[in-house]
Structures are given as structure tokens and as C-alpha cells.
Amino acid sequence: MPSSWWEPYIDVVPSWFRTFLTLESTASRIRTYESQYVPGLFQTPAYSRAVFQLAHTDPEDVERRVELRQARQRLLDNPDAPTVLAVIAQNAIIQPPLTAGERLAQVDHLIALAARPGITIVITESAGDASPAAGAFTILQFPDPASPDLVYVEHADNGQYLEDPAEVALYSGIIDTMTALPESAATPELLRSMRTHL
Numbered sequence: 001m002p003s004s005w006w007e008p009y010i011d012v013v014p015s016w017f018r019t020f021l022t023l024e025s026t027a028s029r030i031r032t033y034e035s036q037y038v039p040g041l042f043q044t045p046a047y048s049r050a051v052f053q054l055a056h057t058d059p060e061d062v063e064r065r066v067e068l069r070q071a072r073q074r075l076l077d078n079p080d081a082p083t084v085l086a087v088i089a090q091n092a093i094i095q096p097p098l099t100a101g102e103r104l105a106q107v108d109h110l111i112a113l114a115a116r117p118g119i120t121i122v123i124t125e126s127a128g129d130a131s132p133a134a135g136a137f138t139i140l141q142f143p144d145p146a147s148p149d150l151v152y153v154e155h156a157d158n159g160q161y162l163e164d165p166a167e168v169a170l171y172s173g174i175i176d177t178m179t180a181l182p183e184s185a186a187t188p189e190l191l192r193s194m195r196t197h198l
Contacts, residue, residue: 005025088124
């Protein structure tokens with residue numbers, strides 16, 4: 001996937017997010033935490049659509065954003081796809097307004113992803129006291145040892161990139177702490193239990 005794969009969708013890619021898409025497409029390891037929504041790499045089209053409709057009213061614009069998100073997910077199908085660890089707050093699965101069938105499809109999609117080699121999904125009830133981040137952050141690691149790890153912290157209308165080793169270590173520690181929380185559980189076991197209550 002070339003670094004400019006997103007250019008056909010440039011009309012719906014904020015300038016501050018383009019850097020992230022380029023970096024994500026070259027990463028060898030991705031670790032992410034999401035408190036509000038399922039990570040974009042893991043969203044079904046219906047889930048993405050529901051999220052985008054919360055902030056955008058033009059149906060054509062919404063569909064373009066959904067297409068972009070689906071195109072972004074092709075990264076996971078590449079022969080050299082990065083390994084991914086995603087820590088997801090349990091509430092994120094039911095956050096956007098979905099039908100029961102759409103929500104079930106999203107849970108089943110997460111179960112299928114968790115069965116793939118190189119993808120680990122951890123569901124946690126909350127971040128507890130582990131995270132100073134307001135909502136979401138991603139740690140990217142690159143195949144070139146000379147390229148330092150980077151943390152991307154996402155906000156409502158911009159993104160922040162952190163490269164200082166101390167900050168990267170802080171966020172790496174947050175991920176480690178959250179995966180060790182007593183109420184955290186690796187899928188698919190917890191998700192299979194959750195799907196019976198949707």
C-alpha cells in the first residue's frame with residue numbers, strides 16, 4: 001500500500017490526518033487504545049457510517065468517508081501487514097446508534113479479526129487510572145530501527161504527534177497497564193459472551 005493511497009479521498013481527509021494515514025501504512029507494529037469507538041481499522045461499514053453521521057449531514061460526504069475507512073483497512077490484508085494490538089473500552093462497541101443486527105455484525109467482525117495471526121484485541125471495562133489520554137491514542141513502530149516509535153493522540157478536530165522517547169514510553173506503559181487490568185479480557189471469549197446480550 002503506497003503512502004499516498006489515500007489521495008483519491010483527499011476531499012474527506014483532514015490535513016492533520018494525512019500524516020497519520022501515511023505513517024500507519026508503513027508501520028510494522030500498531031498498538032492502539034480507543035475509549036469511545038471501535039478503532040477505524042476494525043469498523044464495519046455500518047459502524048463507520050453511524051459514527052460519521054454524528055458529525056456530518058451530507059449523505060454523499062458520509063459515504064466517501066466510509067469508503068476511505070474501508071480502503072484504509074486493506075492494510076490488514078497485505079502480506080506484510082503490521083501486527084496490531086487494540087485495547088477497546090467495552091462501551092465503544094455500543095456507542096454509535098446501530099440496529100441490533102448492525103451491532104451484532106460489528107461484534108462478529110471483531111471476533112473474526114481477533115482470530116487472525118498478528119491481531120490481538122483486548123476489551124476492557126474502562127481505562128481505570130491508567131490513561132491520561134482523553135480518548136484515543138496509537139503507538140506506531142516502524143521496520144527501520146533508525147525510525148523512532150511515534151505516538152499519535154487524536155482529538156476532535158486535530159491530531160498530536162509525540163516522538164520524545166519519554167512520552168512514547170509513557171504511552172507504551174499505559175497500553176501495558178490496561179492489558180493487565182483485572183477486568184480486561186482478550187477476545188473472542190468476552191465478545192462471544194457480549195453478543196448474547198445485544
